[in-house]
């Protein structure tokens with residue numbers, strides 16, 4: 315294993331969560347000394363760095379190592395002063411010589427399991443790789459947390475880089491974009507570096523754009539960067555936790571750029587996909603796990619794939635430590651200690667959001683009115699209550715002003731049929747769903 319390369323990828327992964335300042339301060343001059351048999355040893359240049367890594371960042375570091383190498387590790391740290399001069403001046407990411415494109419190499423299409431919920435997003439992503447800048451530009455990808463947006467963004471970047479080795483691929487979270495932009499405001503040299511990097515991209519991947527809310531300067535800069543790249547026929551991909559129209563406190567002109575190309579979402583994985591992902595993740599770790607155990611986990615964790623993965627890792631780690639096979643009992647024990655995954659979607663939230671989006675009152679929604687302007691929102695509310703809240707027909711009937719369950723069923727059938735034929739309605743419902751999920755994010 316090339317430890318230098320692996321370490322670089324680990325640090326790149328950490329940049330998802332840690333600021334550039336933290337990485338530059340505490341990780342500068344660190345090295346991966348070894349990584350084998352579930353043990354990782356990290357050299358730190360001084361005590362400050364060692365203490366911080368050990369006490370504050372060990373968890374994140376272990377997660378990053380797992381993501382990059384597929385191994386669960388116990389960590390040890392040792393002080394080893396660096397001899398190279400000036401090494402502290404730059405963050406570790408930038409001192410490596412080769413320009414860093416920010417990509418994690420394990421996030422590829424090959425390691426991305428496809429199912430109903432992410433099929434469309436994946437095929438758009440693959441089309442982007444086939445013809446960057448051409449077919450779907452920009453490509454805007456959105457979903458709830460932990461469903462694979464970041465993975466897909468990196469997969470696009472890695473695949474483009476592989477097909478076109480000279481292409482300049484740049485991946486950055488909106489947070490990172492903002493930090494670098496601010497640094498650019500403070501020094502001319504940094505400003506030139508920033509411009510060169512983002513405006514020089516052939517493929518620009520910006521993650522978590524909802525982060526730009528209220529950051530006027532960065533929005534302006536992204537808007538200008540976008541226009542320049544777009545006019546030059548360069549590919550731009552955005553990811554966000556919600557539909558463009560649901561992003562708050564971002565200038566309208568930027569929103570309309572976001573929504574100006576292909577907008578696609580990833581939905582929550584169904585049981586089948588969850589199982590497949592667990593099989594794949596167990597396979598990557600070289601662990602053989604009985605189907606029944608995988609099923610136990612897949613049945614209980616419905617929301618985020620990150621959590622699915624985390625739970626499997628936890629189970630395997632405990633099983634290894636106790637020198638037992640991972641059994642359904644052990645899985646249940648691990649699941650008990652896991653945080654409740656189901657995102658709580660409350661009925662009043664659904665109803666309120668639907669009313670807001672259609673501009674009607676709750677009284678109207680729950681009234682006996684049969685006018686089109688009221689019936690449609692009522693059907694959509696029923697659909698979302700059922701789909702997101704898992705409410706029964708009777709419960710929905712009660713929530714919507716004492717309707718009969720056959721009336722509700724009728725409405726559901728109608729809206730489902732319309733959804734399959736009517737793009738406008740589909741987008742409308744998706745954006746309402748995004749809004750509700752946004753409210754329930756913890």
Ligand code: ADP
Pocket residue numbers: 381425426427428432457458459460461462463464465466591619620623
């Ligand atoms: P998001 O950016 O939407 O919050 P991530 O892309 O970070 O989600 O995904 C969370 C974790 O789940 C990552 O480790 C990722 O590799 C994994 N993951 C998500 N979707 C899939 C998939 N379809 N196949 C395999 N792994 C997946």
Ligand code: MG
Pocket residue numbers: 463464465521
């Ligand atoms: Mg992400």
